[in-house]
Amino acid sequence: MSFLTPSALLLSVLAVPLVVLYMLRTRRHRQEVPSVMLWERAGVAVTSAVPWQKPKVTALLILQMLALLLFVFLLARPFSREESLLGPHTVFVMDTSGSMAMAGRLDAAKQRALDLINDASAGNVISIVEAGPRPRILAALARDPAELRDVISGLTPGGGLENLDGAIAIANGLATPDRPTRILIFSDGGTPELTPVAEPVIGAEHLLFDATADNLAITAFSGEGSADGKVRLFFEVSNFGSGARDVAVTISAGSQPDVSIPITVPAGGRIRDGVRVEAESDLTVSASLQDGQGLPIEDGNPLDNSADLVFGEGETRSVAIVGTGSLFLDALVGSVTGFVPAAGDAPDLLIIDGEDAGELTAPSWLLRPTTPPAGITITGVVQNTAASYQRPGEPLLANVDLSSLAIAEADIVEAPGWLPLVKAGDVPLVLLGEADGHRVVYFTFDLTESNLPIQVGFPILGTHVLRYLAGQDLASLVPGPAGQPIALAPPPGSTTLVSTPSGATRKLPASVGLFEDTAAPGIYRVTYQSEAGELRPGPIAVRQFVAAEASGPSRTIATEPLALASVDSTAVVGEWTALILLALLSLLLLEWWVGHGAPRPGRRHPRGESA
Numbered sequence: 001m002s003f004l005t006p007s008a009l010l011l012s013v014l015a016v017p018l019v020v021l022y023m024l025r026t027r028r029h030r031q032e033v034p035s036v037m038l039w040e041r042a043g044v045a046v047t048s049a050v051p052w053q054k055p056k057v058t059a060l061l062i063l064q065m066l067a068l069l070l071f072v073f074l075l076a077r078p079f080s081r082e083e084s085l086l087g088p089h090t091v092f093v094m095d096t097s098g099s100m101a102m103a104g105r106l107d108a109a110k111q112r113a114l115d116l117i118n119d120a121s122a123g124n125v126i127s128i129v130e131a132g133p134r135p136r137i138l139a140a141l142a143r144d145p146a147e148l149r150d151v152i153s154g155l156t157p158g159g160g161l162e163n164l165d166g167a168i169a170i171a172n173g174l175a176t177p178d179r180p181t182r183i184l185i186f187s188d189g190g191t192p193e194l195t196p197v198a199e200p201v202i203g204a205e206h207l208l209f210d211a212t213a214d215n216l217a218i219t220a221f222s223g224e225g226s227a228d229g230k231v232r233l234f235f236e237v238s239n240f241g242s243g244a245r246d247v248a249v250t251i252s253a254g255s256q257p258d259v260s261i262p263i264t265v266p267a268g269g270r271i272r273d274g275v276r277v278e279a280e281s282d283l284t285v286s287a288s289l290q291d292g293q294g295l296p297i298e299d300g301n302p303l304d305n306s307a308d309l310v311f312g313e314g315e316t317r318s319v320a321i322v323g324t325g326s327l328f329l330d331a332l333v334g335s336v337t338g339f340v341p342a343a344g345d346a347p348d349l350l351i352i353d354g355e356d357a358g359e360l361t362a363p364s365w366l367l368r369p370t371t372p373p374a375g376i377t378i379t380g381v382v383q384n385t386a387a388s389y390q391r392p393g394e395p396l397l398a399n400v401d402l403s404s405l406a407i408a409e410a411d412i413v414e415a416p417g418w419l420p421l422v423k424a425g426d427v428p429l430v431l432l433g434e435a436d437g438h439r440v441v442y443f444t445f446d447l448t449e450s451n452l453p454i455q456v457g458f459p460i461l462g463t464h465v466l467r468y469l470a471g472q473d474l475a476s477l478v479p480g481p482a483g484q485p486i487a488l489a490p491p492p493g494s495t496t497l498v499s500t501p502s503g504a505t506r507k508l509p510a511s512v513g514l515f516e517d518t519a520a521p522g523i524y525r526v527t528y529q530s531e532a533g534e535l536r537p538g539p540i541a542v543r544q545f546v547a548a549e550a551s552g553p554s555r556t557i558a559t560e561p562l563a564l565a566s567v568d569s570t571a572v573v574g575e576w577t578a579l580i581l582l583a584l585l586s587l588l589l590l591e592w593w594v595g596h597g598a599p600r601p602g603r604r605h606p607r608g609e610s611a
Contacts, residue, residue, distance in 0.1 A: 011072045019061075063591040070584040077577060085205065086116060087182035089125045089141070091171040094155055095187030096132045096519065097162035098482065098549030102188075102301045103211035105552075106157045109186040112207060113152045116184075117145050127174045128152065131167035131187065132519050133160035133483025140174060158519025159303050159545035160483030162190050164557070168201055182561070189555040191548075199558040210554035213300030214241030216265065217550035218249075220272075221287050221307035222479070231311060234274040235287050239265040240300075240551045247297055253277040253285045260290070282540075283311040284523065300552065304545040308523050309479060316340055317470045320347035323355035323367075324446075328453040332462040339466055349469050354446060363439040363469040363489060368411060368446045373435035376442065380412040385424040394421055395484060396432070396441070396464045400457035405429075410445035418442070434513060437492050441465050479542040486515040486541045490528045496538070499525040521545045 092113055100106040120126060128139040128151050138151045164187065175181035183204035220236035231253070239245055244266050251259040256278055263271045277285065288306040289297045297305060319333045320342035329351055333339055339349075350364040357369035364373075372378060387405035390397055402422055410429060418433035431442040447453050452461075468487050488508070490496045496508040498515050501522020508515065518524060518541070526538030 005075065005077050007076075009072060009076050011075065012069065059594055060591065063587055063594060067584060067587045067591060070580055070587060074577065074580045074584060078580070084116075084119060085182070085184055085207075086120055086124045086126070088123065088179035089127070089174075089176060089181045090116075091127045091129060091174055091181060091183045092116075092152075093129050093131050093164070093167045093171055093183060093185045093187070094138075094152070095162045095164070095185070095190075096130055096155055096157050097190065098157065098159045098301070098303060098546055099162075099188050099190065099552050099554070100209070101157035101303045102215065102552035103213040105188055105209040105211055106155065108211065109207070109209045110152050110155060113186060114149060117148045117152070120145065125179070127171070129167050129170050129174075130155065131162050131164050131185075132158055133163055133481075134485070134516050135163050135167035135170050137170060137174070141176070156520075157303065158482050159521035159543070159549070160481055160519050161546055161549065162187065164190065165198070168204070172203075185557060185559070187557070188553070189557050191553040191555060200560040201557060202560050204557075204559040205561055206557040206559050208554070208556055210552075212552055212554075214243070214245075215239075215300035215304070215550060215552065216241065216245050216247060216289060216297060217301065217304035217545070217547070218287055218289065218307045219270065219304075219547035219550055221309060221544065223285065223309050223311065230276045231279050231283065231285070232274060232276050233285060233287075233309070234272070235307070236270055236272045237263060237265050237289065238270040238547075238550065239267055241267060243267050245297075246292070248290045248292070248294075249273070250288050250290050250294075251275055251277065251285065252288075254280045254283050256280075260294075279311070285309040285311070301550060303521060304547075304550045307479075307521070307544050308542050310523060310540050310542050317348040317466075318342035318344070319349045319351060319466065321351045321353065323351075323353035323369075324448075325351075325353050326448055326453070328447060328458070329353065332459060333466075335459070336463050336466055339470075349466065357435075360436040360438050360440065364435075364441075365465055365469060366440060366442045368444060372413065372442070373440060375417060375433065375435060376413050376415045376431075378411045378413050381409060382412055382424065382427050383409050385410060385427065387422050387429060388425055389420075389423040391419075391421045395480070395487075396468055397421060397461070398464065400461045400464070402452075402455075402457065404451070404455070406451050407445045408449040410449075413442075413444055415442070439469050439487075439489055439513065441469065479544045480518075481546050482521045482543045483519050483546075484543065486518060486524055486526065486539060488513055488515055488526065488538065490538075491530065491536070493531050494528040494536070497527045497529055499527070501543075518543050 094109065094113065096106065100109070117126065125141050125143055126139065126148055127137070127141055128148065130136050130138055139148060142148055164185070168183065171183045181203060183201065185204055185206045186209065187206065188210050189206065189208060217238050217240065218235060219238040220234070223231050223233040233251060235249055237249060244264055246262070246264050249261045249263060251261070259275055259277070261273060261275060263273065265271050286306060286308045291297050299305070317339050318341070319339050321329055321333070333341055347362060350360065350362045351367070352364055352369050353367040355369055356371040357364065357366050357373050358371045360373060366373070385407050387402045390402050407424070407429065410427065412427055415428065415431055415433065418431040420428040420431050422430040429444055433440050433442065452458050488496055490510045492510065494510050496510065496512060498506040498508065500506060501520050501524070506517070521543050524541040524543065528536040528538050
């Protein structure tokens with residue numbers, strides 16, 4: 001224990017006058033006599049008072065001495081110093097993945113973060129990074145406790161994977177040269193396969209939250225149309241608990257009556273089943289787990305107890321192939337549902353193969369154009385190269401393996417602001433960007449000068465490209481994992497309105513090409529609003545809970561704390577003022593009761609008895 005104002009302890013000498021006052025207090029001896037008549041004529045006042053007394057320890061004296069001592073301690077401001085997790089600059093990396101919804105893990109992590117914020121002093125600066133599927137900075141170098149508490153309180157778990165790699169990289173990027181930075185990872189750690197964090201993480205400490213509970217989850221939900229006008233739905237329910245569970249899978253399909261399918265899922269097992277429903281235009285289907293009374297079940301993670309699907313043909317788009325072209329491109333456009341060769345002068349999409357792409361009039365797929373769009377410069381040519389990098393997690397490359405892609409010749413380009421998806425060393429082969437207000441997928445090589453058209457993944461890649469450029473609900477019919485962004489293609493001058501699963505509507509400017517806030521499982525509906533107020537339907541995207549998160553995986557992340565030079569910078573000073581004040585008030589109340597309210601023992605003489 002230490003004191004902020006130790007000089008106040010000198011006031012403890014006030015105990016001496018207090019004892020002297022008790023010694024000087026006048027006291028008369030009580031003596032009962034038959035009569036006082038003998039003193040009526042006395043000329044000199046007589047007193048039996050004794051001016052000085054021996055100190056006598058009484059309850060009242062003890063209480064007053066304790067009260068004085070507490071008062072002196074209160075003025076001296078005692079405090080204790082404890083080692084804190086906070087440093088001069090601390091970055092909170094908050095995991096909001098699907099597994100953090102298990103058994104209240106995120107709630108416990110938020111409470112721990114709030115406790116640390118409450119302990120922060122004026123010398124502590126705090127940043128907050130959300131480690132969801134797409135990490136983001138929520139607060140940077142903040143000192144206001146109210147602001148930090150609002151950020152932490154607003155965190156909610158999603159249904160996607162945690163990206164701790166990206167979040168830790170962002171946290172390291174927030175470090176400043178003028179103060180040491182410490183990283184606190186509030187997470188269940190996930191699994192090495194899902195979160196390959198480079199360990200040990202230097203300058204970090206992992207606060208593990210791994211509470212568990214029995215959990216039942218819909219780990220798969222899909223469907224397909226059939227020739228008889230029906231939609232076949234397939235679902236899988238997994239039990240991550242220690243006992244068998246009797247539940248019902250309730251299917252809600254458009255305007256049709258709900259269908260309830262009772263199942264018994266063994267402990268640690270799974271049940272696969274299906275049902276057929278009538279096909280409807282723009283059919284929305286949901287599956288949910290319910291108990292015997294038709295109510296949502298209660299288990300460790302409520303986010304994985306439902307799933308959604310959307311079926312619909314969407315709007316047909318016309319595609320014009322400009323330039324050399326090939327049988328591969330013609331076959332691709334003719335085989336992808338929802339796309340037809342352009343018959344007019346204003347196609348919805350362009351495929352420019354080896355032609356001038358200096359000015360684009362529609363979303364375009366560019367195949368080694370002679371003149372690139374604005375923002376791209378051709379600086380040279382590379383020959384006999386092969387793909388060595390494929391951007392992980394990229395939706396355009398889903399289920400496409402380009403590891404064996406070989407190219408006879410490709411342009412070397414400089415494209416600041418464009419996203420390279422495939423590269424040969426440092427040379428971009430496939431880029432993603434925007435030109436003249438339209439989406440663009442840019443191939444720096446000609447299809448006929450590569451082995452891409454004969455690979456199994458070419459039709460899949462081509463379908464992804466067309467659907468991305470279209471920016472319409474064809475791609476949304478295939479559910480994506482929670483956290484996967486939604487591609488937007490608003491008409492020039494339009495505003496994008498996104499309806500989220502919670503029922504809220506987000507308004508985005510026309511310049512935004514991706515909607516990334518998709519961590520919550522459910523259905524997202526996009527509408528484009530023109531300046532005149534006219535509404536045009538956009539994509540409908542379905543995001544599902546990632547099945548790997550349903551088991552509540554957890555692990556400890558290896559870290560190596562940063563040795564800070566100043567002990568004061570990592571210590572929490574806790575004053576005892578409130579506790580001492582409470583004790584002092586209690587003592588004063590007790591003293592008053594002893595001095596005025598407590599019953600006192602006294603002698604009572606029977607009538608007629610003399611002393």
